[in-house]
Amino acid sequence: MYKCMVVTDPETAIGFRLAGLEVIELIDPKEASALLSSLLYRDDTGIIAMNEDFIAELDGRIMERVEKTYRPIVxxxxxxxxxxGQENYIERLLRKAIGYNIVVRQ
Incomplete structure (x- = not known):
């Protein structure tokens, strides 16, 4: 069974820990690329929930790898x-999952 991991800042990490999830805290968003590149190759991870500020700082090659892989999903x-640009990532993720373009509006 795959597990869900959370990569976030220290302020929101405690809530995810209380929910029983494995949490990795980062203070500097620039560390996210190095961390995510190692997490993408773990066999036990199905979902990686990451703070959107960290996703915005990801290296282009890492983001390309995230969008091409089916597991783990970020x-x-x-x-x-x-x-x-985050809504664009979510739209691409939905289109990849269900085969249709869904526009997310607030």
């Missing part, structure tokens, strides 16, 4: 301030 965790 999903953004909203951070309070809206990161530019």
């Amino acid at each position: 999903i953004p965790i909203p951070s309070g301030k809206r990161a530019v």
Whole structure:
């Protein structure tokens, strides 16, 4: 069985730990690319929930790998301030999963 991992900042990490999830805390968003590149090759992980600020800082090659792989799936965790371009990633993720383009509006 695959597990869900959370990569987020220290302020929101405690809530995910209380829910029983494995949490990796990062302070600097620039560390996210190195961490995610190692997490993508783990056999026991099915979902990686990552703070959207960290996703915005990902290296282009890592993001390309994330979009091409079917497992683990990387999903953004909203951070309070809206990161530019995240809705495009979510739309691509939905289109890949169900085969249709769904427009997400607020």
